[in-house]
Amino acid sequence: MTNINDIAKKAGVSVTTVSRVLNNHKYVSHEKRMAVQKVIEEMNYTPNKNAIDLIRGETKTIGVIIPYNNNSSFDQILHGILNKSIEHDYSVIVLPTKYKKDKELTYFSMLKNKFLDGIILTSRANEWETILPFAKYGTIISCEYTQHPEVGCAYVDRYHSFLEAFHFLKMKGHSKVAFTTARGVESNSTLKIIKAYNEVFGEIPQGYYLSHCSTFSDGEKAGKKLLSLDDYPSAIYANGDEVAGGIYKYAISKKIEIPHQLSILGQENQPIGEGMNISTVDHQLVKVGENACNLIIKKSKQKLKIPYKIIQREST
Amino acid sequence: MTNINDIAKKAGVSVTTVSRVLNNHKYVSHEKRMAVQKVIEEMNYTPNKNAIDLIRGETKTIGVIIPYNNNSSFDQILHGILNKSIEHDYSVIVLPTKYKKDKELTYFSMLKNKFLDGIILTSRANEWETILPFAKYGTIISCEYTQHPEVGCAYVDRYHSFLEAFHFLKMKGHSKVAFTTARGVESNSTLKIIKAYNEVFGEIPQGYYLSHCSTFSDGEKAGKKLLSLDDYPSAIYANGDEVAGGIYKYAISKKIEIPHQLSILGQENQPIGEGMNISTVDHQLVKVGENACNLIIKKSKQKLKIPYKIIQREST
DNA sequence: ATGAAAGCGCTAACAC
DNA sequence: GTGTTAGCGCTTTCAT
Numbered sequence: 001m002t003n004i005n006d007i008a009k010k011a012g013v014s015v016t017t018v019s020r021v022l023n024n025h026k027y028v029s030h031e032k033r034m035a036v037q038k039v040i041e042e043m044n045y046t047p048n049k050n051a052i053d054l055i056r057g058e059t060k061t062i063g064v065i066i067p068y069n070n071n072s073s074f075d076q077i078l079h080g081i082l083n084k085s086i087e088h089d090y091s092v093i094v095l096p097t098k099y100k101k102d103k104e105l106t107y108f109s110m111l112k113n114k115f116l117d118g119i120i121l122t123s124r125a126n127e128w129e130t131i132l133p134f135a136k137y138g139t140i141i142s143c144e145y146t147q148h149p150e151v152g153c154a155y156v157d158r159y160h161s162f163l164e165a166f167h168f169l170k171m172k173g174h175s176k177v178a179f180t181t182a183r184g185v186e187s188n189s190t191l192k193i194i195k196a197y198n199e200v201f202g203e204i205p206q207g208y209y210l211s212h213c214s215t216f217s218d219g220e221k222a223g224k225k226l227l228s229l230d231d232y233p234s235a236i237y238a239n240g241d242e243v244a245g246g247i248y249k250y251a252i253s254k255k256i257e258i259p260h261q262l263s264i265l266g267q268e269n270q271p272i273g274e275g276m277n278i279s280t281v282d283h284q285l286v287k288v289g290e291n292a293c294n295l296i297i298k299k300s301k302q303k304l305k306i307p308y309k310i311i312q313r314e315s316t
Numbered sequence: 317m318t319n320i321n322d323i324a325k326k327a328g329v330s331v332t333t334v335s336r337v338l339n340n341h342k343y344v345s346h347e348k349r350m351a352v353q354k355v356i357e358e359m360n361y362t363p364n365k366n367a368i369d370l371i372r373g374e375t376k377t378i379g380v381i382i383p384y385n386n387n388s389s390f391d392q393i394l395h396g397i398l399n400k401s402i403e404h405d406y407s408v409i410v411l412p413t414k415y416k417k418d419k420e421l422t423y424f425s426m427l428k429n430k431f432l433d434g435i436i437l438t439s440r441a442n443e444w445e446t447i448l449p450f451a452k453y454g455t456i457i458s459c460e461y462t463q464h465p466e467v468g469c470a471y472v473d474r475y476h477s478f479l480e481a482f483h484f485l486k487m488k489g490h491s492k493v494a495f496t497t498a499r500g501v502e503s504n505s506t507l508k509i510i511k512a513y514n515e516v517f518g519e520i521p522q523g524y525y526l527s528h529c530s531t532f533s534d535g536e537k538a539g540k541k542l543l544s545l546d547d548y549p550s551a552i553y554a555n556g557d558e559v560a561g562g563i564y565k566y567a568i569s570k571k572i573e574i575p576h577q578l579s580i581l582g583q584e585n586q587p588i589g590e591g592m593n594i595s596t597v598d599h600q601l602v603k604v605g606e607n608a609c610n611l612i613i614k615k616s617k618q619k620l621k622i623p624y625k626i627i628q629r630e631s632t
Numbered sequence: 633a634t635g636a637a638a639g640c641g642c643t644a645a646c647a648c
Numbered sequence: 649g650t651g652t653t654a655g656c657g658c659t660t661t662c663a664t
Contacts, residue, residue, distance in 0.1 A: 001373075001430075003657050014635040019659060027633050049431040050370040051657035055640050057317075059366070061409070069398035072587075075391050082385035082412050093377070093409045096398050114317075114641095115365040216587045245591035271388075271532045272588040275561035319641050330651040335643060343649050367641035371656050430657095 002043050011039040022047060053114070061091040062296050063116045065107055067123045069096045071182075071214060072242065073268055073285055077122050077143060080289020088297050090117075099125045111138035118296040120289075121151075139299045141292045144188060152301040154291035156283045158189055161308045162196035165265060165281050168310055169235045170200055174263060177201055178208040178226050178233035180219075180243055208233060216272070219246020227254060227262070234262060235316070241266035241273030241280055248276055248315065264315040277314040284308060318359050327355040338363055369430070377407040378612050379432045381423055383439045385412045387498075387530060388558065389584055389601055393438050393459060396605020404613050406433075415441045427454040434612040436605075437467075455615045457608045460504060468617040470607035472599045474505055477624045478512035481581060481597050484626055485551045486516055490579060493517055494524040494542050494549035496535075496559055501527075524549060532588070535562020543570060543578075550578060551632070557582035557589030557596055564592055564631065580631040593630040600624060 004022075008015040013032050020028045021036040028036075039045075053059045064081055066074045078094070085092045093116070095107045104125040110116040111134050118139035124131070128148055134140065135150035145155040169177050179197065181190045190211065197204055207229050210222045219238060223246060226233060238244035244266030248258060256262050266273045269282035284306055291304050320338075324331040329348055336344045337352040344352075355361075369375045380397055382390045394410070401408045409432070411423045420441040426432045427450050434455035440447070444464055450456065451466035461471040485493050495513065497506045506527065513520055523545050526538045535554060539562060542549060554560035560582030564574060572578050582589045585598035600622055607620050 046425050046428045048657050049429040050366050054366040054370050055659050069395050079385050091409050093407050096402055109362045112362045113365040216590050242587045271558045272591045274532050275588045275592050364641050371643050
């Protein structure tokens, strides 16, 4: 490994001068600069990033904490983050937790040990109380709203989004509405959708709420369960278009007509929804990611609300 | 920033002892070990990763070079990589190139400057000749086959896959077959599909080959172009189920019956294909990613061929 | 304009 | 078992 000393020696200058050339500092004579650059070229030299990061105490690297690495909502956020990170020469490192608290903490300690300048939290395993202390070591941006002043947010107003989705379904004449979620009541998001449901439709009828749905085949299973109910729902609000697609497929396999006998509303405006003509609530997760990344780069603690929109297609 | 010296001082031992405790070395008395751990706890100390990486010359971080950050084929490979990296405590950093040669070289120099232990190349902008010299600084694994002994591969045999797909269509009675690709002839993959086409169907009829298709809406546009041809194809092989989905949607909007009047074959077995019942060639990209990651971790230069399979659904 | 030298925080010979 | 010390490769005062 050729290093800055080798270059200095070969170019007949001090390491300081080499460092100056490397960092485009002023006060280096044209001749020496040329000489140094020539040697760098010849020896095919690249500065060691670890040494630079060590001394600077900064890495221009941001971590993205995600629950699972097979979730298309996360993909959308990541795409948004990459859109912006590349513009500003930041590196992005993907950190899957599987909702393991200790794993998540390991990642936060990368903030402390100076390996990461900032962390974007797309979903959270630990309590805020245990996360917040890390905010003093680097920027933390959450994709879920929190009032804690230590962390910035680029978030979707989930509660109002759920409320609006249910109102949308109600206005279409539905009173028997079921819904699915990715996680159970351990998730904030689940709590919010339940609250919104209660607000619009009151109590949740037995069997009208299914958790742990994420994929197309989860959707098929959910469709089967929901449509086997004696008093089955006239509308289903799915957490994602892939789940919605699975429900759709099961429904038509049972000759249930959509939207007449069953309305389906998805989320996140994914390609499958476009292909199958499923109405969807687009939370604009790519924008969430882009804004989260901007906040990280600006080291800002702002709270940015990202608007969502309902896209009406043929399934409602 | 509290460091190893602070800990040593406060615990009344040398830095070596602290380091030994940190790295679970033998030859530390129970008392000192306890004392050190207590101070570490008290001072909420975390070792600086940059310093460790610097001295070790290793980071346990692997880079994944991708062309675009909005491509679902890449998502699948990344998911595979993450599946394995998390098992072995490696970090994964995503490196989008937009097929810019200089950007890609910047990433390869991260191998040289010791920031990355290895790189997985999902798609390539530079010539192999310019990439190969970097192989001496770390492991390079390609998701496209190459005979160069310096780099390992976890690859799909694209040529045979294309050949088999076209034969599949031919056996179904099609002779007028069109196809789409993501890139033009600058891509190896495009060259291979053209060669396979020639092999099976001979010359490509005017307008039967469309490049630069990636998304659902690209598919819709492709469908429009292809089906507006005077002598339009009886089958289309799309590069991805999303593109296939777009073609499908356009076709049925024009009252073209599938598969009777038009057969559609997609790729990569994506959710939209499952939802829309589109037949597909599954290249098992998740497995490609998993194997690529394993090779990186083992610092292997093996050539691993990943099998593909054709999934027959209702669109062919 | 240039260089010597003091670190950044850590590991690992080597000595005891 | 434990500590001293010499680096890893770089940046940055502070002289000159």
